[in-house]
Amino acid sequence: MKKFVPFVSLLLLATFSLFIGVQSIPIQDIFQLSEMQSLVLWTTRVPRTISLIIAGATISVSGLIMQHLTQNKFVSPTTAGTMDSARLGMLVAMLFFPNGTILTKSIIAFIFAFLGTIVFIQLIRVLPGKNQLMVPLIGVMFGNIIGSIVIFFAYQYQLIQNMTSWLQGSFSTISKGNYELIYVTVPVLLICYMYAYQFTIVGMGEEFSISVGMNYRFVHLIGLLLISIASSVILVTIGGLPFLGVIIPNIVSMLLGDHMKETLWLTAITGSIFLVMADILSRVVYPPYEIPVSLIVGALGSIIFVILLVKGAKR
Template sequence: MSLASLFVGVSDLTPLDLLRGEGDKIQVFVISRLPRLAAILLAGAALSVAGLIMQHLTRNRFVSPSTAGTTEWAMLGILVATLFFGGTSVMGKMVTAIVFALFGTFLFLRLLRRVQFTDMIVVPLVGLMFGGVVMAVTTFFAYRLELMQALNTWTTGDFSGILRGRYEIIWLVVVVMIVAYLYADRFTVAGMGEDFAKNLGVSYNTVVNIGMIIVAITTAVVTVVVGAIPFLGLIIPNLVTMVLGDNLRRVLPFTALAGAGFVLVCDVLGRVIRHPYEIPVGTVASVIGAVVFIALILRARRPRSL
């Protein structure tokens, strides 16, 4: 699938063109197609892993960066960086987005600890409302300050603008995913509850903080470079754990692979449905993800037979 995606796009490009050494074709391949493929795979893998960690630590299958307000807080951070530090680099916007995403994520967790919900579906609904309020504030200021066009580039994930020299910061998520894998066993234990983790000698608060930092960094980096990709961090971890179980160290590599594949499929579909025009990957992922999300909710609500 990755090889096929390298030769799908507006510019006609075939493997034979590369073998002939045609300069223009090689430039398209190196400057556009290879960076785009790398960004697709990294973004899909990273957001899926972030969703998996978040679901384990909150012990709720329907919590993810897109249903807990993390993505919306990252967008607000990017808007603030654009407003007050207009000439700042992508790194500056990313750092600001990470700070806002961390603040929003910990605020959401604090809300969950203060309020006890009897229904697991209520938690993501609260997160969606929480994120909706933050997004409303962001949209208000973007509209008043004539930054709506810039805001739209962050609200919908799109890989059409990925070029060499404008995407390299996303490689940071590789380091983040390595840290996530190293802490996988601790995340699994922490997901069993604070008392259980402490009985096994695991510092529950430290592990939760590290997990939330991973989620915030991943969400902020992907949002700055690509934009928001809805439902990715929610449906992929659910589908993988339904098949392979809840051992995070075991399922984390498969979750990353499945997330990368899902985004890749969505991107290729977006490029071929209305060729030569392109549908943003965020739109395609929203349609597919919404259907799967509804199916997961219905499955969770279905009474289990004894």
């Protein structure tokens, strides 16, 4: 019975999300909507809610996988330079392929996200004296270096305004016809679930994985590819959402442990619930204006992240 609680909670929040916004759509009028209300509902509210659910699940699961691959609870695409590397890819796409499609930009962002993640993995392997707190700090510094490069060249080529949407996550511009790329992450999530057992074994270390007959490097590569695809698609369609990939997997693991086959589904749903709640809050805090959801997620996430760091330091 308890397993249905997250599903019901997400369903209720998603339904609530459809009726919150500048354009009033009373839930009691759902079967007799005006032409304007119907247009708003199906053109913006439904795509927005779907994007929130998929993005929350994708980012949280990506964080969960990265934590297993690096054997560190505080690593995620936003603290490992993955998202910043994808932004660098977006800048390259805008400079060399200014008329490229969103798919072209996503592919370039994916390539840079993948390469950046590999650099981070190699970096933490060669640095001596690494610990649970040092690894994410290295990732943040690595990401900041890449981010500084992106901002520098964006200013140099007068692209800073175009880059803003990929520096700050927001769902206010999501509408029918410009968000469908996010569906690419659905099969990625399914593949993640298929490899959940293997990722759990990889999280126990290379020596253990090889001892049980697993191809450690192959599974590790699959994980990095999945994370890079998910991160680049989310960045192109939504933007950056800090801390989400760190805090949700940690909260779920405290409840259910570290076996991905048991925690992946709840991690995905919890991430969706958290992001939908943050988006609803971004719409009601200062109506009729919207606060970028990345600010809400960043504010709440940073507090939880600090608590997790303090608990990690005490262990």
